Amino acid sequence: MAEGSAKQARIAILISGRGSNMIALADAVGSGSIPNAEVAIVISDQPGAVGLEKAKERGIETLVIERRGRTRAEHDREVVAALRDRKIDLVCLAGYMRVLSAEFIDAYRGRILNIHPSLLPSCPGLNAQEQALANGVTVSGCTVHYVDETLDGGPIIAQREVAVHEGDTVESLSARILVEEHKLYPEAVKRVIDQIG
16 A cells, blocks of 8 residues: 555454564554554464453454364364455464464465564474574574465565674573564555555
């Protein structure tokens, strides 16, 4: 959406936990750092996700769609229906601990973003910081990428480097990377919204 455009990009953010990247995105939209956008809904697969309360505090609609023994495709069909009902333009995964079905990806192909705590393609999947430390890297970081059928393998939108210090633990490295994630994700979302407008 070009600046000054009347139409606002409607963003959905999917979370499973604390929602710190969701907060960074919502606050960037609220401050105008991501112009011509609104966070229309925050959806979680976990009813106890702390981020749901933080979204409500910001006046954002929330919805819980639990997995509860359903197949991935069945669960994702319900999520996609909720997104379509709200005319969502862009889906941002923010600590959403679920691999998306092909049906979900097809419904929003090129409009699903994820943030990952490594410099992809290095250290994909879970425990990225642990992987980085085990591999002895001197630089790690974070990546915002489009979601496709591969695990953390979609086209990269933006990355930010974070130095790995001698004596780093998973916790200390994770904390420094998270600070950069909160800066990078809003910048990448703004770039994508500018392109789709």
